[in-house]
Amino acid sequence: MAPSTTSALTLHINGEKHTLSVDHRTTLLDALRERLDLTGTKKGCDQGQCGACTVLIDGRRAVSCLQLAVAAEGREITTIEGVADGDRLHPVQQAFLDLDGFQCGYCTPGQICSALAMIEEHAAGWPSAATEDVRPEAGVPELTPEEIRERMSGNLCRCGAYVSIVQAVAKAARAEEEAV
Numbered sequence: 001m002a003p004s005t006t007s008a009l010t011l012h013i014n015g016e017k018h019t020l021s022v023d024h025r026t027t028l029l030d031a032l033r034e035r036l037d038l039t040g041t042k043k044g045c046d047q048g049q050c051g052a053c054t055v056l057i058d059g060r061r062a063v064s065c066l067q068l069a070v071a072a073e074g075r076e077i078t079t080i081e082g083v084a085d086g087d088r089l090h091p092v093q094q095a096f097l098d099l100d101g102f103q104c105g106y107c108t109p110g111q112i113c114s115a116l117a118m119i120e121e122h123a124a125g126w127p128s129a130a131t132e133d134v135r136p137e138a139g140v141p142e143l144t145p146e147e148i149r150e151r152m153s154g155n156l157c158r159c160g161a162y163v164s165i166v167q168a169v170a171k172a173a174r175a176e177e178e179a180v
């Protein structure tokens with residue numbers, strides 16, 4: 001008998017469990033959009049180059065077009081639909097809105113998911129390619145526009161809203177710092 005090419009799996013998404021049967025080749029992106037109707041996550045290039053499909057997996061950003069759905073079983077997945085607290089927008093969402101960090105909005109869910117994790121990575125002291133002093137004793141690098149551009153460089157915006165995106169990320173990061 002030929003081996004089965006489908007599996008039943010349970011995905012934990014935005015605090016809810018979803019059980020579905022998928023072809024083993026199904027990407028997490030297609031499972032989210034086509035099977036679970038979570039269409040906030042966007043498909044741009046479908047080959048890991050644009051960042052439109054960025055979600056959080058166990059709190060780390062990941063391009064869902066390069067993840068197999070079967071490999072995401074048991075992980076905590078957060079999509080843009082799970083970022084707000086009810087009707088209250090997350091500070092990163094609010095900053096994008098306040099500073100016009102988008103035009104058509106297609107890249108925005110990925111930008112916001114990426115920014116959420118990026119702000120945490122920076123606060124935890126992770127260096128980037130733009131960090132001048134990467135020694136641990138140098139501490140958390142200043143979150144300059146260069147740092148934000150480098151850290152968000154996996155998320156492309158075809159509308160070119162980069163200036164406002166950088167400002168929105170900086171504002172959200174400041175708000176998070178002040179809240180600590």
Ligand code: FES
Nearest residue numbers: 044045046051065
């Ligand atoms: S759709 Fe996944 S990186 Fe472009």
Ligand code: FES
Nearest residue numbers: 103105157158159
């Ligand atoms: S706002 Fe249109 S692609 Fe970024």
